[in-house]
Amino acid sequence: MEKIAIDGGVSLKGEVSISGAKNAALPIMAASILSSGENIISNTPLLRDITTMGNLLTRLGINFQAEDNRIFLRTHGINSIEAPYELVKTMRASVLVLGPLLARMGKARVSLPGGCAIGARGINLHLMGLKKMGADIILSEGYIEAKVKKLRGASVYFDIPTVTGTENLMMAAVLADGETVIENAACEPEVVDLANALISMGADIQGAGTNIIKIKGVNNLRPLDYHIIPDRIEAGTFLAAAGITRGKIKIKGCNSEHMDAVIIKLGKAGLKITKEKDGLIAEGSERLTSIDVKTMPYPGFPTDMQAQFMALMSLSEGTSFITENIFENRFMHVAELRRMGADIKVEGAAATVRGVKSLKGAPVMATDLRASASLIIAGLAAEGTTVVDRVYHLDRGYEKIEEKLKPLGARIRRIK
Numbered sequence: 454m455e456k457i458a459i460d461g462g463v464s465l466k467g468e469v470s471i472s473g474a475k476n477a478a479l480p481i482m483a484a485s486i487l488s489s490g491e492n493i494i495s496n497t498p499l500l501r502d503i504t505t506m507g508n509l510l511t512r513l514g515i516n517f518q519a520e521d522n523r524i525f526l527r528t529h530g531i532n533s534i535e536a537p538y539e540l541v542k543t544m545r546a547s548v549l550v551l552g553p554l555l556a557r558m559g560k561a562r563v564s565l566p567g568g569c570a571i572g573a574r575g576i577n578l579h580l581m582g583l584k585k586m587g588a589d590i591i592l593s594e595g596y597i598e599a600k601v602k603k604l605r606g607a608s609v610y611f612d613i614p615t616v617t618g619t620e621n622l623m624m625a626a627v628l629a630d631g632e633t634v635i636e637n638a639a640c641e642p643e644v645v646d647l648a649n650a651l652i653s654m655g656a657d658i659q660g661a662g663t664n665i666i667k668i669k670g671v672n673n674l675r676p677l678d679y680h681i682i683p684d685r686i687e688a689g690t691f692l693a694a695a696g697i698t699r700g701k702i703k704i705k706g707c708n709s710e711h712m713d714a715v716i717i718k719l720g721k722a723g724l725k726i727t728k729e730k731d732g733l734i735a736e737g738s739e740r741l742t743s744i745d746v747k748t749m750p751y752p753g754f755p756t757d758m759q760a761q762f763m764a765l766m767s768l769s770e771g772t773s774f775i776t777e778n779i780f781e782n783r784f785m786h787v788a789e790l791r792r793m794g795a796d797i798k799v800e801g802a803a804a805t806v807r808g809v810k811s812l813k814g815a816p817v818m819a820t821d822l823r824a825s826a827s828l829i830i831a832g833l834a835a836e837g838t839t840v841v842d843r844v845y846h847l848d849r850g851y852e853k854i855e856e857k858l859k860p861l862g863a864r865i866r867r868i869k
C-alpha cells in the first residue's frame with residue numbers, strides 16, 4: 454500500500470494552481486446520462502473518484518475518455534441500467550446515476566452504498582423524493598430497484614439539506630412531466646454548478662444556490678459542453694498548509710466567493726489572506742490563535758474542512774472547540790493527530806483542541822479523504838518525519854498533492 458513521507462518544518466512559499474472541483478465533476482458526469490450525444494466536461498481533476506465514475510458510466514454503455522483535465526462521454530447507446538456493488542462500494546457518489554437513469558430510461562438498479570467511515574450516510578431522502586415523483590422503488594438483495602413510466606413533478610421537502618440528494622432530484626426533475634419544487638435544498642456551489650450545467654443542456658431551473666429550487670421538466674436536453682468550478686476544499690487545504698507552516702502561498706484559480714466561511718475563520722485565527730483577481734494570497738507569520746468552529750451546511754463552515762482546520766488548531770495558541778454537525782463519526786483523524794503529540798479530547802460531536810507548541814513526526818494512518826489531508830498538513834509542520842499510510846484515501850480527492858506541495862518547498866515523497 455502506498456505511503457507518503459514528509460520531513461516537516463519548512464515554511465511553504467510559492468504558487469499553487471487549484472484543480473476542478475471533484476464534487477461538481479461527479480454529478481455533472483452523471484448528468485451526461487440525460488442526453489444522447491457527445492458530452493465534453495473540462496477542468497475536471499485527475500482523481501480516483503473521477504475514474505470510478507467513468508468506469509460506472511462505461512458499465513452503463515457510455516464511452517468514457519479522460520484526457521488531461523477534460524472528459525469525453527459519448528452517451529448514444531445506454532445498454533444497462535445497473536450500478537453494481539463492486540463499483541458503488543468504492544464510491545458512494547455512484548448513487549448519483551439513480552435520478553438520471555430514471556429520467557432517461559425509466560428504470561435503474563443501483564447497489565445500496567453500504568457503510569462509510571464517517572457516518573451512516575443514508576439515502577432515504579433521495580428515495581423519498583423519487584417516490585414522490587412517481588417512482589416505484591423496492592430494496593432487494595442490497596440493491597435499489599426503481600422503475601417509472603415517466604417521472605412527474607412534485608413538491609419535495611428535505612429534512613436535511615442533502616447535497617447529493619438535491620443533485621439526484623434535480624437530475625430526475627429536468628425531464629419530468631411538470632414542475633418539481635425542492636424545499637430545504639442544499640446550497641453548495643457544487644449544486645449550483647450542476648444546475649448551471651443542466652441549464653446549459655436546456656433545462657429550466659430557478660433558485661439553485663438557495664433553499665428552494667424549482668425545476669420545470671422539458672422534453673429533451675442537448676449534450677454537455679461545460680467547464681467545472683475550482684475545488685474550494687482543495688483551496689482551503691492549501692490555506693491551512695500556509696497557516697501551519699507560517700509560509701506564504703499564492704493559491705491560483707480558486708473562487709474566493711465559495712470560501713467565505715473558511716476565509717473568515719482562518720483570518721480570525723491570524724492567517725493573513727488577501728483576495729486577488731485570480732485567487733488568494735495566504736501568509737501565516739506568527740503562531741495562530743485558537744478559535745471555535747461548528748460545521749454547517751453551506752454557506753456555513755464546510756465539514757470537508759473540519760479535519761484540516763483541526764490540524765491547524767493543534768499548533769495554535771489557546772483552546773479551540775470544534776463541533777461536527779454534519780456527520781456522526783468524522784473525528785477519526787483525532788487519534789492519529791494525538792500520535793503526533795496533539796492535545797485533543799472528543800465528547801460526542803465536540804472536540805476540544807488545546808494548542809501545543811510543537812508536533813512530532815510519526816507513522817500515522819489515513820482513514821478517509823479529508824482526514825488524510827489533515828495528516829499531511831500536520832506532517833508539514835511536525836518536527837521530524839511523518840509517514841502517512843493508506844494514501845489511496847488521499848488520491849480520491851486530491852490531484853497529485855505531493856506534486857503540488859514539492860514546488861512550495863515541502864520535503865514530501867511517495868513511497869511504495
Ligand code: EPZ
Pocket residue numbers: 475476479545546572573574575576577578579580613614615616617618639643756757779780781822823850
Ligand atoms: C456530499 O456528500 C459530499 N460528497 C461530501 O464530500 C460532503 O462532506 C457532504 O456532501 C456534506 O457537505 C459529494 O458531493 C460527492 P449529504 P453527501 O447528503 O451528499 C445525512 C468529500 O470529502 N443524510 O449532504 O453524501 C447524511 O448521513 C465528501 O468529498 C441522510 O440522513 O452528504 C449526513 O449526515 C465526503 N439521508 C448528512 O445528511 C439522506 O438521504 C449530510 O449528507 C441523505 C443524507
